[in-house]
Amino acid sequence: MTTIVFPGQGSQFVGMTKEFYENFSLTKEIFQKISDITSTDIKKIIFENPDDLLNQTQFTQLSIFCSSISIFKVFEKEIDLSLLNISSMLGHSLGEYTALTAAGYISIEDCATLLKKRGELMQNAFAPNMSGMAALIGLNCDLAASIIKENNLNVEIANDNSPIQVVISGKIDDLKISKDIFLQNGVKKFIFLNVSAAFHSNLMSKAQSSLKDFIDKIDFNKSSVSIISNYSGSLSNDINTIIHNLSHQMSNRVRWVESINSLERLNNNKIIEIGPGKVLTGLIKRISNKFIIENIETISDIKKTYE
Numbered sequence: 157m158t159t160i161v162f163p164g165q166g167s168q169f170v171g172m173t174k175e176f177y178e179n180f181s182l183t184k185e186i187f188q189k190i191s192d193i194t195s196t197d198i199k200k201i202i203f204e205n206p207d208d209l210l211n212q213t214q215f216t217q218l219s220i221f222c223s224s225i226s227i228f229k230v231f232e233k234e235i236d237l238s239l240l241n242i243s244s245m246l247g248h249s250l251g252e253y254t255a256l257t258a259a260g261y262i263s264i265e266d267c268a269t270l271l272k273k274r275g276e277l278m279q280n281a282f283a284p285n286m287s288g289m290a291a292l293i294g295l296n297c298d299l300a301a302s303i304i305k306e307n308n309l310n311v312e313i314a315n316d317n318s319p320i321q322v323v324i325s326g327k328i329d330d331l332k333i334s335k336d337i338f339l340q341n342g343v344k345k346f347i348f349l350n351v352s353a354a355f356h357s358n359l360m361s362k363a364q365s366s367l368k369d370f371i372d373k374i375d376f377n378k379s380s381v382s383i384i385s386n387y388s389g390s391l392s393n394d395i396n397t398i399i400h401n402l403s404h405q406m407s408n409r410v411r412w413v414e415s416i417n418s419l420e421r422l423n424n425n426k427i428i429e430i431g432p433g434k435v436l437t438g439l440i441k442r443i444s445n446k447f448i449i450e451n452i453e454t455i456s457d458i459k460k461t462y463e
Contacts, residue, residue, distance in 0.1 A: 159243065174202075176230055182230060190268045213278050227452060249410055284352065315356060356409055
């Protein structure tokens with residue numbers, strides 16, 4: 157059994173997927189489809205990055221989705237996916253939207269529309285430079301939660317990424333206060349992240365509520381491929397459950413460790429990361445050694461692995 161995973165924000169780079177665009181009409185069609193539905197010159201943003209738009213949340217999410225789904229669709233076209241026996245998909249934060257599209261629950265157009273709105277809402281959810289995120293290196297989620305509770309810190313766990321990496325969210329002043337306390341309690345590194353706001357925290361609650369209104373308007377289709385939710389860390393192919401989980405994702409923790417643990421219980425022994433970068437591969441290897449992991453990021457990755 158095989159699982160496909162899709163990356164989230166932070167995996168972007170200028171020129172990602174360019175070789176797919178130059179070699180496959182299918183990729184050109186996807187880029188055009190996304191540009192048309194969102195009124196965004198996605199090709200220019202990804203390949204030229206004017207005014208550093210690629211690294212602004214409202215465009216980053218759409219760009220990573222465009223790249224990831226383009227690679228997946230070429231992968232799907234070039235090989236017989238039935239041979240892989242794909243039973244589940246998941247993604248990190250915005251990558252969950254890519255997973256839902258790849259699995260057939262929503263269309264490319266609907267996903268692009270949602271991600272454009274999601275990016276705008278997250279970008280504008282809080283005053284600029286007043287909130288943010290920080291990575292804690294060298295401790296697990298339970299220890300981070302204990303430190304937060306024992307010291308009454310006004311920060312939240314945003315991403316439980318691996319047994320040695322947790323990301324927290326909060327107001328900038330609260331993050332600065334927490335830094336010394338975390339370092340005094342065994343954290344090896346405290347790294348402020350280059351993001352515009354405190355994603356996956358209660359500071360996103362209003363934005364999440366606004367996005368839910370858009371999610372509720374989307375037509376979801378049935379699929380035989382199950383989705384592992386960031387919100388619950390568990391697997392489902394029930395549309396109502398998937399919609400519920402997606403609607404609660406933005407202001408709640410990304411339960412990546414729990415998600416990979418759910419995969420272990422399924423006895424899925426193969427994972428394919430599809431999209432720019434190999435961030436998720438690194439995280440998964442720190443969580444479990446029970447998987448064979450492959451990466452599909454370039455045309456040569458497809459050829460060398462499946463020809």
